Amino acid sequence: MASTTGLITGAPPSPPTPSRKPLGRKMVSWLDPMTLAKTGIRAAVSSTIGKQADRRLLDALAAPDVNPCDFSVDAAGRPREELWLDYVSDLGDGWDSTYAVAQAVARPILTVRDETGSTYDTRGGELLVFGGDEVYPTASVKAYEERTLHPWTCAIQGQRKPPHMFAIPGNHDWYDGLVSFMRLFCQGRTLSGFETHQRRSYFSVKLPHGWWLIGTDMQLESDLDQPQVRYFQEVARLMREEDRVILCLAEPAWLVSQVRPSEDRTYLENNLRFLEEQVLGKKVSVFLAGDLHHYRRHANDEGRQKIIAGGGGAFLHPTHIPRKEAALDDGFTPRKSFPSAQDSRRLSWRNLGLAVSSPRFGVLTGLLYMLLAWALSVNLGEANVPKALGLVVRTALASPGIVLIAVLVTLGLIGFADKRFGRWRWLAGVLHGLAHLTAAFLLAWGVSHLMGSTELPFGSVERDLLSAVLIFAGGFLAGPTVMGLYLLVSLNVFGVHANEAFSSLAIPDWKNFIRLHIDKAGHLRLYPIGLRRVPRSWKPGELARDPAWVADPKDRRATPPALIEPPIVL
Structure with missing residues (x-):
C-alpha cells in the first residue's frame, strides 16, 4: 500500500507502488471469528460508555457557537447561481469498492446514461458529504487512513481540486466513542487537500436559492441530544419560511423499522418527527440516509423524497425484503431499488x-x-x-x-x-x-x-x-x-x-452515490449513480490527468457508472 503518511496533515501522499494492483485492504469478512469477537467487544463497550457519557455533550461545550457554513455565496461574497455536491455513505471497506466509487466522484465531468439511453453530463461536487459509517469494521485513525482516506486521496489525485468535506457518524464510527471521527472531521483539519469545516458531529450548510443541508448525529441510542436540539433551533431561526431542507441521517428510520423493528427504531422515528415538526418547523424536502447498503427511494405525492444510498463501498444489503413493501405511514411509496428485488434474491443463493x-x-x-x-x-x-x-x-x-x-x-x-x-x-x-x-x-x-x-x-x-x-x-x-x-x-x-x-458474502458490487445539483432556477436535481460491477484489477495512472490508479482494461466485466433511474427534480 502506498504510504499514508501526511494524509491527515495535508501533505501529499507518497507515489503509489508500481505493482499490478494497489495493496489496498480487502473487504471485511464478517464471519471471521476474530472480526466478530473484536467488533462485538468494541460495540458493547462503546454502547455501555455511550449510555453513561455522551461525547456530543462535551463537543457542544467545546464549540458553543452556531455558525452554519455558507455556500450560498462565493469567495467574493456574490450569490452563487448554482452548486454541485456529492453524497456518499457507508464507505471505507474494501479497496475495489471504495476506490471505484471515489474515482467516479472525483472525475471533473462524469457522463452517465440512464435506462432509456439518455445521457447527462454531471460535475464533480464542490461539497462532499459522507453520510455515516465512514470506516469498517471499527473506527480508529489507522483504519480511517487505510480504508477511507487512502483510496479517496488516490482517486482525487490528478483529477481535480479536493472538495470541501462534511461527515456524520454512523454506528461503526461510534465504536471508539467517536474519538477518531472527531479528530479527523471536526477539528478544521485538511485531510490531504479535503478541507473540513464542522466542529461537532452534526452540521448545517446554507446552499444557494434557499436550500439547506442538515446533518444529524443520532448516536448509538438513536437519540437527539439537547445541545443538538438547541443547535438546530438556532439554525431554524436563520431559515426563511420558503427555504427547503435536505436532511442527512445515519439510519433510514422509515425502512429500518420494517426490516429491523425494535424500540430504538421507533424512538428514532419519533426523534425525526420532533426534529422536522418542532425544531426545524418545516417539512423536509429530501431525506438522505445510509446504513442499509443499497439504493432505495420512496416518494410521496408532494414530491418529497426519502432515499437510502448506502453504497459507498461496504458489503451489499438485500432489497427483496420486506417481501411485500407497503407504503410508509406518511404516504411515501416505493419507487426504485438497486439492485432490483429479483437480482437481490438471486444473489442470496451465494x-x-x-x-x-x-x-x-x-x-x-x-x-x-x-x-x-x-x-x-x-x-x-x-x-x-x-x-x-x-x-x-x-x-x-x-x-x-x-x-x-x-x-x-x-x-x-x-x-x-x-x-x-x-x-x-x-x-x-x-x-x-x-x-x-x-x-x-x-x-x-x-x-x-x-x-x-x-x-x-x-x-x-x-x-x-x-x-x-x-x-x-x-x-x-x-x-x-x-x-x-x-x-x-x-x-x-x-x-x-x-x-x-x-x-457474510462481502459483495463489492452494486455500489452507488447521489450527485446533487442546485441549478440557476433554484431547482434541485438528484442523480442516483450506480456501479453494477466494480473493477477487480488496477494499474498505475500514466497521464497527468489520471488518478493514482485506473481500471485495467483487461477487466472487461467491470461496468461504468450509470444512472440508476432518471434524475429526480424538485
Whole structure:
C-alpha cells in the first residue's frame, strides 16, 4: 500500500507502488471469528460508555457557537447561481469498492446514461458529504487512513481540486466513542487537500436559492441530544419560511423499522418527527440516509423524497425484503431499488458457497466438527446409520464433555438467531444446532466407514491423524454450507437475517452515490449513480490527468457508472 503518511496533515501522499494492483485492504469478512469477537467487544463497550457519557455533550461545550457554513455565496461574497455536491455513505471497506466509487466522484465531468439511453453530463461536487459509517469494521485513525482516506486521496489525485468535506457518524464510527471521527472531521483539519469545516458531529450548510443541508448525529441510542436540539433551533431561526431542507441521517428510520423493528427504531422515528415538526418547523424536502447498503427511494405525492444510498463501498444489503413493501405511514411509496428485488434474491443463493466467501468460518466449523468427533471416540465403521446413531447417543449420555459441547453450540446458535423470529427464536436456534450436529455425525460416520476399508487399526495414531484431517476438511465444507442454508431459508422464507445473510458474502458490487445539483432556477436535481460491477484489477495512472490508479482494461466485466433511474427534480 502506498504510504499514508501526511494524509491527515495535508501533505501529499507518497507515489503509489508500481505493482499490478494497489495493496489496498480487502473487504471485511464478517464471519471471521476474530472480526466478530473484536467488533462485538468494541460495540458493547462503546454502547455501555455511550449510555453513561455522551461525547456530543462535551463537543457542544467545546464549540458553543452556531455558525452554519455558507455556500450560498462565493469567495467574493456574490450569490452563487448554482452548486454541485456529492453524497456518499457507508464507505471505507474494501479497496475495489471504495476506490471505484471515489474515482467516479472525483472525475471533473462524469457522463452517465440512464435506462432509456439518455445521457447527462454531471460535475464533480464542490461539497462532499459522507453520510455515516465512514470506516469498517471499527473506527480508529489507522483504519480511517487505510480504508477511507487512502483510496479517496488516490482517486482525487490528478483529477481535480479536493472538495470541501462534511461527515456524520454512523454506528461503526461510534465504536471508539467517536474519538477518531472527531479528530479527523471536526477539528478544521485538511485531510490531504479535503478541507473540513464542522466542529461537532452534526452540521448545517446554507446552499444557494434557499436550500439547506442538515446533518444529524443520532448516536448509538438513536437519540437527539439537547445541545443538538438547541443547535438546530438556532439554525431554524436563520431559515426563511420558503427555504427547503435536505436532511442527512445515519439510519433510514422509515425502512429500518420494517426490516429491523425494535424500540430504538421507533424512538428514532419519533426523534425525526420532533426534529422536522418542532425544531426545524418545516417539512423536509429530501431525506438522505445510509446504513442499509443499497439504493432505495420512496416518494410521496408532494414530491418529497426519502432515499437510502448506502453504497459507498461496504458489503451489499438485500432489497427483496420486506417481501411485500407497503407504503410508509406518511404516504411515501416505493419507487426504485438497486439492485432490483429479483437480482437481490438471486444473489442470496451465494450463501450456499460460504466456504468460499468465508473460509475462516470454515476453519472454525472444521475444528468444531473435529472436536466433537474426538470427544466421541467410538468406532462407527461397522454400523449402519441407525445403529451408529444409537451408539453415539449412548456414548454421549455417558460423556458430559460431549453433551456440554453440544449444548454450548446450540445455545450459541439460539443467541445468533434473529430477534425477528420472535417467540420462535429458540426453535430456529435449536434446529440450526441440530443441523450442525447431524452434519458432524454423518461426517464422522462416513470417515469411520472409509477408515474401515484401510488396514489401519482403530485407535492407532496413523488412523486418528488421518481421520482428524478428513473430518476437519469435511467440517470446513459442511459447516459453512449448513450455515449458508440456514441464512438462505431465513432470508427468503421468513424475511429475517438480512444483515448476516449478505454481510457474510462481502459483495463489492452494486455500489452507488447521489450527485446533487442546485441549478440557476433554484431547482434541485438528484442523480442516483450506480456501479453494477466494480473493477477487480488496477494499474498505475500514466497521464497527468489520471488518478493514482485506473481500471485495467483487461477487466472487461467491470461496468461504468450509470444512472440508476432518471434524475429526480424538485
